[in-house]
Amino acid sequence: MRRALLAPLVCGALLSGSFVVVQAAPGPVVRGYSYGQHARQTVTVYGTKGPALVILHGGYWAEDTDWSEWASWFAERGFRVYDTDYRLNSDAPWDAQRADALAALRWVTARNGGARPLLLGSSAGGQIATVAGTYGAGATRVRGVVALSPVATPFRAWVDGARDGADRHQRRLRREAHRLAGCDPEREGRLCWARWADMAARTHASGTEDAPLFLVHSAEDFVPAAHSHDLADAQSVAGRTDxxxxxxxxxAHGAKLLDDGGVRSSVLRWLREHA
Incomplete structure (x- = not known):
């Protein structure tokens, strides 16, 4: 597992698709499971009751980031949290990440008696989360999506990362988006453009068939709010008003947005309203 604080506490090996993490300090019960055959297709579950909340971490699609503290925080406030890993862009190009998210959502739904979970994604995980909420009939698989600094239009990140004055985060985001797509949109043909379009949540916006969305950025976020404006505008055109x-x-970017008490409270309130 990617969570360094939990790894030493794993009791036993991965058996029958699951392993149990024994905690050294008070807090929600934590267990780990596999939802697929790949080593990264794992879910760490925090808590034993409450509405299901699936978390998709960020990390430029290229690295794992630790959400264990926030997963515990949400579990302590009444959610059963499924902190979910997925294949990185070094493991497989798009659309493997969407496939993993959809597989994890099916796994969580089955474990919760068919009840649709909520979904929270951060940065690159926000891109995957917004696509999961809009691809096909997204509302049939999730009750609602919170996305913190979502890279909702990876082509926008590709363009921004080449601008004069782009910071190191934006330059890296451009490189990793290229790796995710597996092709150069400025040099390759129609199939490449189709893949870049498929990575954008706005491409899939279909209004009432999609899950409700709550999108958050900071004013100086290196993933600018324009990403979410693109998506919100597409949803408005499609007839989605929420x-x-x-x-x-x-x-602040991604999980750091939750350090703001106002953001934290609004996210928690929105999730409870949609649970």
């Missing part, structure tokens, strides 16, 4: 976009002061 896409919410919030932009807060500062430069």
């Amino acid at each position: 896409t919410w976009l919030r932009v807060v002061p500062g430069s």
